[in-house]
Ligand SMILES: [Ca+2]
Protein backbone atom coordinates (compact mmCIF):
# COMPACT_ATOMS: atom_id res chain seq x y z
CA UNK A 1 0.00 0.00 0.00
CA UNK A 2 2.80 2.34 -0.93
CA UNK A 3 0.54 5.10 -2.22
CA UNK A 4 -1.44 5.17 0.97
CA UNK A 5 1.70 5.97 2.90
CA UNK A 6 2.81 8.55 0.40
CA UNK A 7 -0.56 10.20 0.32
CA UNK A 8 -0.25 11.45 3.85
CA UNK A 9 2.77 13.56 3.05
CA UNK A 10 2.38 14.47 -0.57
CA UNK A 11 -1.20 15.60 -0.70
CA UNK A 12 -0.12 19.12 -1.53
CA UNK A 13 0.89 17.86 -4.93
CA UNK A 14 -1.78 17.99 -7.52
CA UNK A 15 -0.12 15.00 -9.11
CA UNK A 16 -1.37 12.73 -6.38
CA UNK A 17 -4.70 11.66 -7.68
CA UNK A 18 -6.02 10.30 -4.46
CA UNK A 19 -5.47 13.43 -2.49
CA UNK A 20 -7.68 15.52 -4.67
CA UNK A 21 -10.42 13.05 -4.47
CA UNK A 22 -11.57 14.16 -1.08
CA UNK A 23 -9.94 17.47 -0.27
CA UNK A 24 -11.89 20.56 -1.06
CA UNK A 25 -15.16 18.79 -1.58
CA UNK A 26 -17.69 19.16 1.16
CA UNK A 27 -19.89 16.20 1.76
CA UNK A 28 -22.85 18.22 0.64
CA UNK A 29 -21.30 18.92 -2.72
CA UNK A 30 -19.98 15.47 -3.24
CA UNK A 31 -21.05 13.88 -6.47
CA UNK A 32 -21.46 10.19 -5.72
CA UNK A 33 -20.95 9.38 -9.36
CA UNK A 34 -18.48 12.01 -10.54
CA UNK A 35 -17.29 9.95 -13.44
CA UNK A 36 -20.83 9.24 -14.48
CA UNK A 37 -20.02 5.59 -14.41
CA UNK A 38 -23.59 4.49 -14.51
CA UNK A 39 -24.70 6.58 -17.42
CA UNK A 40 -21.31 7.21 -18.96
CA UNK A 41 -20.35 3.60 -19.27
CA UNK A 42 -23.36 3.00 -21.38
CA UNK A 43 -23.15 6.15 -23.40
CA UNK A 44 -19.44 6.53 -23.88
CA UNK A 45 -18.47 2.96 -23.45
CA UNK A 46 -19.85 -0.16 -24.85
CA UNK A 47 -23.57 -0.29 -24.91
CA UNK A 48 -24.79 1.62 -27.86
CA UNK A 49 -21.77 3.90 -27.94
CA UNK A 50 -21.33 5.20 -31.45
CA UNK A 51 -18.32 3.61 -33.00
CA UNK A 52 -18.31 0.99 -30.28
CA UNK A 53 -18.02 -2.73 -30.49
CA UNK A 54 -19.83 -4.05 -33.47
CA UNK A 55 -22.40 -6.71 -32.98
CA UNK A 56 -20.73 -10.00 -33.56
CA UNK A 57 -22.15 -11.96 -36.42
CA UNK A 58 -24.87 -14.22 -35.21
CA UNK A 59 -23.52 -17.70 -34.86
CA UNK A 60 -19.93 -16.67 -35.54
CA UNK A 61 -17.63 -17.91 -32.83
CA UNK A 62 -15.18 -15.21 -31.72
CA UNK A 63 -11.52 -16.22 -31.94
CA UNK A 64 -9.65 -17.37 -28.84
CA UNK A 65 -8.19 -14.52 -26.83
CA UNK A 66 -4.51 -13.65 -26.92
CA UNK A 67 -2.67 -11.33 -24.56
CA UNK A 68 -3.18 -8.41 -26.94
CA UNK A 69 -6.14 -6.27 -25.87
CA UNK A 70 -6.00 -3.70 -28.65
CA UNK A 71 -3.69 -2.18 -31.22
CA UNK A 72 -6.34 0.23 -32.52
CA UNK A 73 -5.47 -0.74 -36.08
CA UNK A 74 -9.03 -1.49 -37.13
CA UNK A 75 -9.70 2.18 -36.51
CA UNK A 76 -12.79 1.76 -34.39
CA UNK A 77 -13.61 2.32 -30.73
CA UNK A 78 -13.84 -1.34 -29.73
CA UNK A 79 -11.06 -3.45 -28.27
CA UNK A 80 -10.15 -6.65 -30.07
CA UNK A 81 -13.09 -9.00 -29.87
CA UNK A 82 -12.29 -12.51 -28.73
CA UNK A 83 -13.97 -15.36 -26.97
CA UNK A 84 -14.32 -13.97 -23.45
CA UNK A 85 -13.51 -10.35 -24.10
CA UNK A 86 -15.63 -7.57 -25.54
CA UNK A 87 -15.61 -3.88 -24.79
CA UNK A 88 -15.20 -0.36 -26.06
CA UNK A 89 -13.00 2.60 -25.35
CA UNK A 90 -14.52 5.51 -23.45
CA UNK A 91 -13.47 8.78 -21.89
CA UNK A 92 -14.61 10.19 -18.57
CA UNK A 93 -14.06 13.22 -16.37
CA UNK A 94 -15.14 14.68 -13.06
CA UNK A 95 -17.66 17.04 -14.63
CA UNK A 96 -15.88 20.26 -13.74
CA UNK A 97 -17.62 23.20 -15.41
CA UNK A 98 -15.25 24.64 -17.97
CA UNK A 99 -13.15 21.52 -18.24
CA UNK A 100 -12.31 20.46 -21.77
CA UNK A 101 -11.72 16.98 -23.11
CA UNK A 102 -11.29 15.36 -26.51
CA UNK A 103 -13.05 13.14 -27.22
CA UNK A 104 -15.89 14.08 -24.91
CA UNK A 105 -17.51 11.31 -22.89
CA UNK A 106 -20.38 9.84 -24.84
CA UNK A 107 -18.99 10.87 -28.19
CA UNK A 108 -17.53 8.37 -30.63
CA UNK A 109 -14.04 7.27 -29.65
CA UNK A 110 -12.03 7.62 -32.83
CA UNK A 111 -8.40 6.38 -32.73
CA UNK A 112 -5.75 8.96 -33.58
CA UNK A 113 -3.12 8.66 -36.31
CA UNK A 114 -0.36 7.68 -36.51
CA UNK A 115 0.14 5.02 -33.86
CA UNK A 116 3.21 3.53 -32.26
CA UNK A 117 5.99 2.48 -34.62
CA UNK A 118 4.79 1.89 -38.14
CA UNK A 119 1.19 1.44 -37.03
CA UNK A 120 -1.58 3.73 -38.16
CA UNK A 121 -3.63 4.22 -35.01
CA UNK A 122 -3.42 4.73 -31.26
CA UNK A 123 -5.87 5.68 -28.52
CA UNK A 124 -5.77 9.39 -27.76
CA UNK A 125 -7.20 11.67 -25.11
CA UNK A 126 -6.50 15.32 -24.35
CA UNK A 127 -7.92 17.91 -22.01
CA UNK A 128 -7.53 20.12 -18.96
CA UNK A 129 -9.42 21.89 -16.25
CA UNK A 130 -10.82 18.98 -14.24
CA UNK A 131 -10.19 20.11 -10.71
CA UNK A 132 -11.88 17.59 -8.44
CA UNK A 133 -11.11 14.04 -9.49
CA UNK A 134 -9.47 14.34 -12.87
CA UNK A 135 -10.19 12.63 -16.16
CA UNK A 136 -8.99 9.95 -18.49
CA UNK A 137 -9.77 7.23 -20.97
CA UNK A 138 -10.20 3.52 -20.69
CA UNK A 139 -11.97 0.47 -22.00
CA UNK A 140 -14.23 -2.21 -20.65
CA UNK A 141 -13.29 -5.87 -20.75
CA UNK A 142 -16.67 -7.57 -20.75
CA UNK A 143 -19.37 -5.14 -21.81
CA UNK A 144 -21.22 -6.09 -24.96
CA UNK A 145 -23.29 -3.50 -26.81
CA UNK A 146 -26.77 -3.57 -25.41
CA UNK A 147 -25.75 -5.94 -22.64
CA UNK A 148 -24.82 -5.61 -19.01
CA UNK A 149 -21.40 -4.51 -17.83
CA UNK A 150 -19.80 -7.70 -16.52
CA UNK A 151 -16.51 -8.59 -14.89
CA UNK A 152 -13.65 -10.22 -16.76
CA UNK A 153 -11.37 -12.90 -15.35
CA UNK A 154 -7.84 -11.56 -15.79
CA UNK A 155 -6.40 -13.76 -13.05
CA UNK A 156 -4.53 -15.79 -15.64
CA UNK A 157 -2.39 -12.75 -16.37
CA UNK A 158 0.28 -11.07 -14.27
CA UNK A 159 -0.01 -7.49 -15.44
CA UNK A 160 -0.54 -5.03 -18.27
CA UNK A 161 1.91 -3.61 -20.78
CA UNK A 162 1.45 -0.85 -23.35
CA UNK A 163 3.21 1.86 -25.30
CA UNK A 164 2.53 5.52 -24.61
CA UNK A 165 3.62 9.01 -25.61
CA UNK A 166 2.52 12.43 -24.39
CA UNK A 167 2.67 15.96 -25.80
CA UNK A 168 4.48 16.96 -22.59
CA UNK A 169 5.78 14.82 -19.71
CA UNK A 170 2.66 13.64 -17.89
CA UNK A 171 2.02 11.61 -14.78
CA UNK A 172 -0.83 9.19 -15.23
CA UNK A 173 -2.30 6.30 -13.30
CA UNK A 174 -3.09 2.94 -14.81
CA UNK A 175 -6.20 1.89 -12.91
CA UNK A 176 -8.15 -1.35 -12.86
CA UNK A 177 -11.75 -0.94 -11.68
CA UNK A 178 -12.82 -4.25 -10.17
CA UNK A 179 -15.71 -5.82 -8.30
CA UNK A 180 -14.78 -4.03 -5.09
CA UNK A 181 -14.07 -0.54 -6.41
CA UNK A 182 -16.54 -0.16 -9.27
CA UNK A 183 -20.08 0.50 -8.12
CA UNK A 184 -21.25 -2.00 -10.69
CA UNK A 185 -19.87 -4.72 -8.43
CA UNK A 186 -22.33 -3.91 -5.68
CA UNK A 187 -19.67 -3.99 -2.94
CA UNK A 188 -19.01 -0.26 -2.58
CA UNK A 189 -21.67 2.42 -2.69
CA UNK A 190 -21.75 6.03 -3.82
CA UNK A 191 -18.72 8.03 -2.78
CA UNK A 192 -17.06 4.90 -1.41
CA UNK A 193 -16.54 3.69 -4.97
CA UNK A 194 -13.79 4.74 -7.35
CA UNK A 195 -10.64 4.15 -5.32
CA UNK A 196 -9.36 1.73 -7.91
CA UNK A 197 -6.21 -0.33 -7.68
CA UNK A 198 -3.57 1.16 -9.92
CA UNK A 199 -0.04 2.38 -10.37
CA UNK A 200 1.39 5.75 -11.32
CA UNK A 201 3.75 6.13 -14.26
CA UNK A 202 5.44 9.02 -16.01
CA UNK A 203 4.83 9.28 -19.73
CA UNK A 204 7.43 11.12 -21.79
CA UNK A 205 7.31 12.83 -25.16
CA UNK A 206 8.78 9.78 -26.90
CA UNK A 207 7.07 6.46 -27.41
CA UNK A 208 8.07 4.08 -24.64
CA UNK A 209 6.76 0.81 -23.25
CA UNK A 210 5.35 0.64 -19.74
CA UNK A 211 4.46 -2.42 -17.72
CA UNK A 212 2.30 -2.52 -14.62
CA UNK A 213 2.21 -5.76 -12.65
CA UNK A 214 -0.96 -6.65 -10.80
CA UNK A 215 0.82 -7.62 -7.58
CA UNK A 216 2.15 -4.14 -6.93
CA UNK A 217 -1.07 -2.20 -7.48
CA UNK A 218 -2.39 -0.06 -4.67
CA UNK A 219 -5.31 2.19 -3.91
CA UNK A 220 -5.21 5.65 -2.40
CA UNK A 221 -6.90 4.37 0.73
CA UNK A 222 -10.20 6.25 0.76
CA UNK A 223 -12.47 3.57 -0.71
CA UNK A 224 -15.29 2.24 1.46
CA UNK A 225 -15.22 -0.55 2.30
CA UNK A 226 -11.45 -0.71 1.92
CA UNK A 227 -10.80 -3.18 -0.91
CA UNK A 228 -8.44 -5.94 0.23
CA UNK A 229 -6.46 -6.40 -2.99
CA UNK A 230 -6.93 -6.10 -6.72
CA UNK A 231 -9.44 -8.76 -7.68
CA UNK A 232 -8.04 -9.74 -11.06
CA UNK A 233 -10.63 -12.47 -11.40
CA UNK A 234 -13.36 -9.82 -11.40
CA UNK A 235 -11.98 -6.87 -13.35
CA UNK A 236 -14.25 -4.48 -15.22
CA UNK A 237 -11.99 -2.10 -17.06
CA UNK A 238 -8.58 -0.64 -17.70
CA UNK A 239 -8.24 3.13 -17.29
CA UNK A 240 -5.49 5.63 -18.07
CA UNK A 241 -6.27 8.29 -15.49
CA UNK A 242 -4.93 11.77 -14.92
CA UNK A 243 -5.11 13.39 -11.50
CA UNK A 244 -7.05 16.57 -10.85
CA UNK A 245 -5.82 19.73 -12.57
CA UNK A 246 -3.56 17.83 -14.96
CA UNK A 247 -3.16 19.16 -18.49
CA UNK A 248 -3.08 16.02 -20.56
CA UNK A 249 -2.60 15.03 -24.18
CA UNK A 250 -1.35 11.50 -24.62
CA UNK A 251 -1.47 8.41 -26.81
CA UNK A 252 -1.62 4.74 -25.82
CA UNK A 253 -1.08 1.81 -28.17
CA UNK A 254 -0.51 -1.95 -28.24
CA UNK A 255 -2.15 -2.64 -24.90
CA UNK A 256 -1.64 -6.24 -23.82
CA UNK A 257 -1.84 -8.39 -20.75
CA UNK A 258 1.41 -9.75 -19.40
CA UNK A 259 1.17 -13.55 -19.31
CA1 LIG B 1 -1.54 0.89 -33.28
Ligand SMILES: [Ca+2]
Pocket residue numbers: 070072073074075076077078079080
Ligand atom coordinates in the same frame (compact mmCIF):
# COMPACT_ATOMS: atom_id res chain seq x y z
CA1 LIG C 1 -10.86 -1.88 -32.56
